[in-house]
Amino acid sequence: MALRIRLTRMGSKKRPFYRVVAMDSQTRRDGRPLDFVGHYNPMTDPAEIKIDKDKVKKWLDLGAKPSDTVLALLKKAGI
Numbered sequence: 001m002a003l004r005i006r007l008t009r010m011g012s013k014k015r016p017f018y019r020v021v022a023m024d025s026q027t028r029r030d031g032r033p034l035d036f037v038g039h040y041n042p043m044t045d046p047a048e049i050k051i052d053k054d055k056v057k058k059w060l061d062l063g064a065k066p067s068d069t070v071l072a073l074l075k076k077a078g079i
Contacts, residue, residue, distance in 0.1 A: 002024065002025040002026070002065075003022060003023070003024060003025070003034075003059065003062060003063055003064035003065070004022070004023060004024070004025045004064060004065055004066070004067060005020065005021070005022050005037060005056065005059055005060075005064050005065070005066040005067065005070050006020075006021065006023065006029075006066070006067040006069075006070055007019070007020060007021075007040065007067070007069060007070060008021050008023075008029055008030050008031075008033065009029065009030065011043075015043060016042060016043065017039065017040075017041050017043070018039065018040040018041075018042075019033075019036055019038070019039050019040075020036075020037045020038040020039060020040060020051055020070060020073070021033035021034075021035065021036055021037060022034045022035045022037055022055075022059045022064055035055060035059065037051060037052055037055045037056055037059065038050050038051030038052055038055075038056075040073055049073055049076055049077045050077075051073070051074065051077050051079060053079050056074065056079060
């Protein structure tokens with residue numbers, strides 16, 4: 001089972017809101033996650049990024065790999 005930390009889309013049409021989740025890489029984008037790690041709202045100015053550092057560290061220690069987008073968000077959040 002390959003674990004990934006990635007985004008899942010929420011919100012309405014043309015008003016995206018994303019949750020940062022830990023899930024199996026084979027699961028579909030909006031499938032059931034193993035854990036909610038944070039959220040990202042690109043519609044606010046500046047974009048709101050809220051990530052639980054302890055949960056991210058726990059999943060990275062368990063072998064989860066962040067997607068490219070989540071990796072950029074983690075760098076912006078200072079993690």
